Amino acid sequence: MPTQESQTAPLLSIIIPAYNEERRLPISLRKIDAFLARQPYQGEVLVVENGSSDRTTEVAESFAAEHPYVRVLHSEKGKGAAVRKGMLAAAGEYRFMCDADLSMPIDEVNKFLPPVVNSYAVAMASREAPGANRYNEPFYRHLMGRVFNQIVRWLAIPQFQDTQCGFKCFRGDIAAEVFERQTMNGLGFDVEAVAIALARGHTVIELPIDWYFDADSRVRPVHDTIRMVREVWQVRRNLGEGVYTR
Secondary structure (H helix, E strand, C coil): CCCHHHHHCCCEEEEEEECCCCCHHHHHHHHHHHHHHCCCCCEEEEEEECCCCCCHHHHHHHHHHHCCCEEEEECCCCHHHHHHHHHHHCCCCEEEECCCCCCCCHHHHHHHCCCCCCCCCEEEEECCCCCCEEECCCHHHHHHHHHHHHHHHHHCCCCCCCCCCCCEEEEHHHHHHHHCCCCCCCCCHHHHHHHHHHHCCCCEEEEECEEECCCCCCCCHHHHHHHHHHHHHHHHHHHHCCHHHC
16 A cells, blocks of 8 residues: 655656545545555545535545545536646646546556556547447447547547547646646546647657446536537637647
């Protein structure tokens, strides 16, 4: 199990945005704890609560009280705000954003770290890259995701198949550079963060993962998709105006 001393120089920071996650968070934190205990490197976990109305904060703080490598932070509402807060507060050489449902099994994290993969600024988990596997996903959700990805490719980032998977790894110095400029609090923040990295000349790669659909999703398919399209359009405008390269 990671010790308090491991906080001085962790290789890996795992950032978990947590909105009304009192049910799923304890299970996921136990899985992450077991995973880190098996690793030869040091790690930290940052749970970023963002406007929950349930016991998310209490649950996270209770776990953190017994696991010194875990920190509980708070941000304004929105997944983008939570991830930004965590990325800028993290100390890891690699900083991995991770959905609280662990729809990507936590053991897959090592696919994003040396020596398995080297020399990148941002590595995106992809449910569409060759070798990826999706499990239990309803057809309509898959279709909606593909339509949205096509919109992303038309408007902002043409070269990637899956910008919306909730698991991404940023090299620490690049995380600071990107998230100091990232502005969106909504779900479009994924696209914005990747667009910023690309606009600033950094290498972004897609890595295939195993991914399991969770019916207890925080995404509201229609409402959130409309908002995300608006945000992607704003990313396009920002790219055109050079906002991210100033």
